[in-house]
Amino acid sequence: MLILGIESSCDETSAAVVEEGRVVRALVTNTQTAVHAQFEGVVPEVASRAHTEVILPVVEEVLRQAGLRARDVDVVAATARPGLSGSLMVGFNFGKAFAAAVERPFVAVDHMLAHAFAVQLERPLVYPYAVLLVSGGHTLVGVSRTFDELEVVGTTIDDACGEAFDKVSTFLGLGYPGGPRIDSLAAEGDRRAFVFPKPRLHRADQRYDVSYSGLKTAVVHQLSQFHTPGYAINAANIAAAFQHAAIEMVVERLSNVCIDYGMQRVGVGGGVAANSELRARLGAWTERNVVIPRIELCMDNGAMVAGLAYHLYRAHGADSLDSGVQSRVAAFRHRHRD
Ligand code: KG4
Ligand code: ZN
Numbered sequence: 001m002l003i004l005g006i007e008s009s010c011d012e013t014s015a016a017v018v019e020e021g022r023v024v025r026a027l028v029t030n031t032q033t034a035v036h037a038q039f040e041g042v043v044p045e046v047a048s049r050a051h052t053e054v055i056l057p058v059v060e061e062v063l064r065q066a067g068l069r070a071r072d073v074d075v076v077a078a079t080a081r082p083g084l085s086g087s088l089m090v091g092f093n094f095g096k097a098f099a100a101a102v103e104r105p106f107v108a109v110d111h112m113l114a115h116a117f118a119v120q121l122e123r124p125l126v127y128p129y130a131v132l133l134v135s136g137g138h139t140l141v142g143v144s145r146t147f148d149e150l151e152v153v154g155t156t157i158d159d160a161c162g163e164a165f166d167k168v169s170t171f172l173g174l175g176y177p178g179g180p181r182i183d184s185l186a187a188e189g190d191r192r193a194f195v196f197p198k199p200r201l202h203r204a205d206q207r208y209d210v211s212y213s214g215l216k217t218a219v220v221h222q223l224s225q226f227h228t229p230g231y232a233i234n235a236a237n238i239a240a241a242f243q244h245a246a247i248e249m250v251v252e253r254l255s256n257v258c259i260d261y262g263m264q265r266v267g268v269g270g271g272v273a274a275n276s277e278l279r280a281r282l283g284a285w286t287e288r289n290v291v292i293p294r295i296e297l298c299m300d301n302g303a304m305v306a307g308l309a310y311h312l313y314r315a316h317g318a319d320s321l322d323s324g325v326q327s328r329v330a331a332f333r334h335r336h337r338d
Contacts, residue, residue: 004073005306006059008051008091009083009111010137011042015059016302017066021310024121024303026065027296030054033177040176041166048086055094070102077309080108081326088325096321105318107309112332116144118304119267122293130263132254135270136162138332141208141253143261147311154208154253155334161250162272164212168242171220172235182239183275189240193231196245207256209334210249215242247277258288266290273298
């Protein structure tokens with residue numbers, strides 16, 4: 001079964017053809033980072049317009065690379081939630097129109113479940129497994145029970161991890177998107193130059209939550225308070241110390257989930273999973289079976305959408321062409337547990 005998967009929830013327009021939910025036949029991603037760089041962040045209206053301009057060429061190109069005509073596709077899938085509404089609508093409506101035109105079933109896909117599923121495209125991993133999903137919009141730890149069941153155990157109580165990278169990057173004048181720039185600059189710095197405070201999430205039920213606003217404030221407004229005498233105050237040292245603190249936080253929460261839920265298998269996803277320090281830290285967990293997909297499958301991509309859609313379609317059949325997009329999904333956001 002050949003599935004065409006379309007992803008457009010934020011600032012990447014991506015399409016892929018995946019065979020039997022496993023083999024990526026072709027993947028084409030158009031990133032809008034250059035368009036948004038001048039605004040130092042994603043501008044929703046600009047993003048939807050850019051998706052509209054490139055969606056057809058991206059899909060045509062992926063079919064060309066896969067050596068297929070439109071009618072060779074068996075099922076069409078697109079991201080339905082969560083994300084920027086205008087962006088989601090472009091890929092979702094395109095997918096529905098494509099499905100209607102070639103008279104094929106349509107499947108609506110959840111973006112976070114798709115990130116958790118991307119692990120399976122890298123290397124099959126038996127369910128259940130502990131997951132860490134870290135992107136520009138979400139930060140969560142939990143347990144992937146099966147392809148369509150993600151038990152969210154902890155989230156960020158304020159900023160997402162990738163958002164913190166992007167904000168600190170803007171502060172350092174490195175530009176947007178911040179993650180990759182901080183990542184490469186950090187390699188030249190010494191993290192011992194600053195010792196940033198850890199967030200105080202002491203309540204037992206916050207053992208899995210993270211907070212990035214304190215770290216961001218420490219870097220942007222209170223830098224000198226956390227400086228280690230004898231080390232230079234320069235961008236590389238700030239990047240190295242910030243990255244270390246930011247990554248430490250999620251690694252620790254993921255470790256808590258593995259211990260408390262007895263998980264030996266671990267999957268990681270989302271744009272921040274491209275981070276070299278995160279990959280190195282988790283790569284050293286040799287006692288666990290950790291799968292971090294290759295970078296193009298960590299970032300937003302159509303392959304994870306097509307791959308997950310294969311299982312959704314086999315289990316639940318097609319979705320109605322009347323279905324719509326949803327910008328937020330309550331389960332993936334922080335709930336105040338009082
Ligand atoms: O999953 P993604 O492509 O889009 C969202 O769904 O948000 O994630 C994008 C985020 C951005 O915040 C970007 O700065 C971050 O992932 N990112 C990184 C790295 N590469 C991308 N963060 C840290 N280190 C990286 N190497
Ligand atoms: Zn994403």
